[in-house]
Amino acid sequence: MQELITLNNITHQYQNETILQDLNLTVSEHQSIAFTGHNGCGKSTLLKIIAGLIRSTQGSIRYYRDPLFHYVPERFPKMNLTARQYLSRMGKLDSLDAGEVCRQIKKLSEDFFLSEMLDLPMKHLSKGTLQKVSVIQALMKRPDVLLLDEPLSGQDTDSQNVFIEKLNELRRQGTVLIMSCHEQYLMDSISDTVYKIDNTQLFRLDDKKSSGGRHYILWFERGIESRLPESCSGRMTICGDRYKMEVQENESNQLIACMIQEGWLLRGMEDADHQ
Ligand SMILES: Nc1ncnc2c1ncn2[C@@H]1O[C@H](COP(=O)(O)OP(=O)(O)O)[C@@H](O)[C@H]1O
Ligand SMILES: [Mg+2]
Known part of the structure; x- marks a missing residue:
């Protein structure tokens, strides 16, 4: 498998506290990786470093080719825009044409049981609904790498099943998945490689x-x-x-x-x- 991203000796500190120490990791095409570990162990930090949203204190990341990233945060900022307005604007930024954006919003919001909420201001939506909006945005144009921060943490069972189905569909189409999560069944259904972050280190947990x-x-x-x-x-x-x-x-x-x-x-x- 061809390498897509390599992390070399990544160390990250917040105010002199070391969260991640000397991590090395290779992400290859077609991989689906999960990071697990207790709250505060550094999962979100590692995802943001991989996404290029924060720069690690030490170490380097190499991206092969120029992958299109989409990042689904655990908590989505609340805003005045409605979900439909937000998704339309993001679709435009992704260079999708207006008709295609409308079709995608309709289809994906039905799949995620979200149609009723499309025209409410996003600041009134729950954490789980905002995660869905964020995932729909990530699905409108298939990314090469999809980073998901605890994607199931706010979801009801029906939506969890839709998530798993959609994510596996993306995997089949070639998207690399990198997520943080606690749910064993999600890792079993989606991930081929699981790492645990413990005490600033990364441990591989495959059987x-x-x-x-x-x-x-x-x-x-x-x-x-x-x-x-x-x-x-x-x-x-x-x-x-x-x-x-x-x-x-x-x-x-x-x-x-x-x-x-x-x-x-x-x-x-x-x-x-x-x-
Ligand atoms: N911006 C920040 N400034 C200072 N400390 C932070 C910041 N973000 C996270 N932390 C701390 O770093 C540790 C790891 O956080 P995080 O990566 O969010 O862990 P996880 O996602 O595994 O719960 C936690 O102790 C958290 O309080
Ligand atoms: Mg987190």
């Missing part, structure tokens, strides 16, 4: 079958005041006084560093594929 790489069994003992990093929760099995964790090769170094930092003692490492 064994899809990754194809080597796997290791790590053995740990608790040290004094050890604490389980969130990225490892649910992955440890207790065997006597030791703790066992199966990891992929590409995440092992980061996980070991994280565990040691949190007070754990590494007692052994075995090749899981030769068990």
Whole structure:
């Protein structure tokens, strides 16, 4: 797969607090990536850096070709324009002709159960409805890369299903999806690669079958005041006084560093594929 975006040693700080540290990531054509992690871990920040909306404190991003980006924020600014006026203006900015814009607005607002609300000022619309307007805008002209910040957080079940359907349609047409989200079923239905952001680092969370790489069994003992990093929760099995964790090769170094930092003692490492 051809590379589309590479992040090289991206570090981001807000007022001297490091949110993301030395992240490296390659996004390739046809990929669908999700970033997950607890509130405040830096998902929105990373999306904005990839979208070019904020500049990272250190590191660089390389964009291959010149992809058309669309960015759907979690919270949309409230404005006096109606959704129809907003979508028409954005369609014009995307160089779509007026007839095409009208057709797209009609079709997409029906798909998203939004037709009744098209002529209300946007400042009166709920968070979920504003997210729909924002997604409709992103769908009117198919982008090469669609960035979505927690797209389901304000949506009812019917709209969530429409979202999943539309996003998969875009994937089939070749749009690269990069989103932040908490919902496991959304990641299962849309994403082929999932990363967790924890403690300023990025960890890949794919399962064994899809990754194809080597796997290791790590053995740990608790040290004094050890604490389980969130990225490892649910992955440890207790065997006597030791703790066992199966990891992929590409995440092992980061996980070991994280565990040691949190007070754990590494007692052994075995090749899981030769068990
Ligand atoms: N503009 C900003 N100025 C200062 N701190 C910020 C700013 N934006 C986000 N933060 C802080 O950075 C951390 C990461 O935020 P964010 O990227 O929004 O996380 P997430 O999307 O994972 O919830 C949080 O602690 C947040 O309070
Ligand atoms: Mg966020």
